[in-house]
Amino acid sequence: MSRPLDRLRAASADREAAGLRRALRPRTPDHDGLIDLASNDYLGLSRDDRLVKAAVRATEEWGTGSTGSRLVTGSTWLHAELEDRLAAFAGAPRALVFSSGYLANLAAVTALARGGLVVSDAGNHASIVDACRLSRARVVVTPHRDVAAVEAALRERAEEHAVVVTDAVFSVDGDLAPLSALHAAAVRHGALLLVDEAHSLGVVGESGRGAVYAAGLARDARIVRTVTLSKSLASQGGAVLGAPEVVETLIDTGRSFIFDTGLAPACVGAALQAVEILEEQPELPERASSMARTLAAVARELGLETADPAAAVVPIVLGRPGDAVSAATLCAELGVRVGCFRPPSVPHGRSSLRLTARANLGSDDLAVIRRALTAVVERKVGM
Template sequence: MPPHPAHDHAQCLAEFDAASLRRTRRVVQAKDGPHLLVDGRPLLSFASNDYLGLSQHPALIAAAQEAAARYGVGATASPLVCGHEGPHEALEAELAAFVGRPRALYFGSGYLANVGLVPALVGRGDAVFSDALNHACLIDGVRLARAEAHVYPHVDLATLEQQLATSSAQRKLVVTDAVFSMDGNLAPLRELLALCERHDALLMVDDAHGFGVLGPDGRGSAAHLGVAGSPRLLYMATLGKAAGCAGAFVAGEADTVEWVMQRARTYIFATATPAMVAAAVRASLKAIAEEGWRREHVATLTERLRAGMAGLPWRLLASDTCIQPLIVGENQPTLDLAAALRERGLWAPAIRPPTVPAGTARLRISLSAAHSTQDVDRLLNALADVA
């Protein structure tokens, strides 16, 4: 519950500190791939979602600079007023083609997309079914929708089918992460789609951590699992992770995407993302498709990291993605492990409740194509040293 009255904030913060839950920001002063200058000291980062190492790609920077010179650095209005510019229009067509859907719509961020999408698709009298480990923005979208909400245990298809079968809602929507951001595992999209077919539901997939990394040419988790073309699928992905830029998009049937554009408050009432960002994303799509070595390299690094973790005292969750969660358990020991790595010049973030369930605090180790094998070995050696 939020603190009340206002003068209780200090006490609430003290309780956060006692539970080792307070979050802190660190100032990144310079970066060269995963090599950062943070609060005045150099750190090798395993903290970012720059999975393909594209955030400093020269082609992306050049595209942003060229668009900034032509359009300026701000869109100045919402897309439905005068903020929708040439690079936005071209990007949406290219995104739709890239993921094999009839139409796409570009949002300012993944959070804006999900918080706007769910209420645009369902409302009072409808039902929405959400995986228990979905990202916070999907959870918030479900709450804002005012539809009847059902939360099913993580990837529990039997419970979900029972919930769908017993629902008498006019419209049914299943929402799920494709790659779960704190565990690194994939949702069973084929099986989920089959359930949606059986029970006349729409499936909305958040592929924030699969787009660019999984599937042929990095076209995402839906392509990876062979369901990208289903008319029941509404595909959403962010562009600030593997794509290295900013924003998000939703792709699907043309009428569905048009309806989202007409109804999603986070699209209608938000200033458009600057054209220079859209131009950078266009360059990113080209790099994702043409530079397949990036996916191959990060897959090799993942195998190397997992093999090197054998024998360490912490539990590494099963994950074949760039997200490698190392379970420590309690909050303070997790913070201590992160601090010990930081003293050795490494940054692996400590993730604690409420982001993850109590008792499962962890280091969320993220791998990037910008890492070298030597970088991974340095992390492994440091973990062995601390252990």
């Protein structure tokens, strides 16, 4: 007979030896005095006074929680207003708000693909991977950004219906999906295209309306989008954008919509204010993407392995998990908080630092960031 806790302790020790242990590190309101290059606050709005006041107003009017699921008491006029504003902003017919982007992906994939085929990019976010597993559909995972492999999977399928699912901007490498080519392949084979815009909304396209909008595909009813409200919009929650038939299907059959408590009013109010700011300050997305290009240029100049960012994500590949952890610790010691990605978040041999640009970073911040990355290079060379 096994002892369950002994098994868990042994597995934890194995992860420790491989450099894969994780820990919660509660921070202070000012990120412990560090320059924040780790969060997803791409537009620097999370402490914006306008969003804070909007969240407070919503709480004072509607209370601290939504009080129930969306189909019972959890849908307020505020939720309906946010859905209308999100749809109009992104150029979509309809929107449906969820309590997280993760749950939006679960609902969209499972409800739309059930009984059919899902073709999923190998670089897709874990929420998409989990949704594929729960969909009861046949799943084909294609090599990263490989349109020919997607086309082949669609062409050879026996299932009547299919969904092609991809991140718009991939969360680790920061590269952009070939949306126009994927859309053309989906149309040729009668499939829906589902695009996760978590890392593109607020950064890519005119006024940050997203990668689908930038590709000129926003009004196509065969495209479904998921978004998060917790990155550029500096709130919490998610949404699905699509045709009325899609939204109605999710309301009727999306389990992570039906059986989850509605998004808290404070989050709805803050997200509404963030959309308004994007409409009023269309220069914010370009500031964030320009800063990402600057960070990538600094890393490349220092000899670090990085890629041209499509949005605000700048990966720096270091290789081994221990090297990534050591580099992240060193950056923190020198005043910069960065993300640290190790397996299973990335493939073996691709452990990375992830820098996320913000629209409100300045020249003084860049000087500190350069010093920290220089120290990473010097330590790497000396190892």
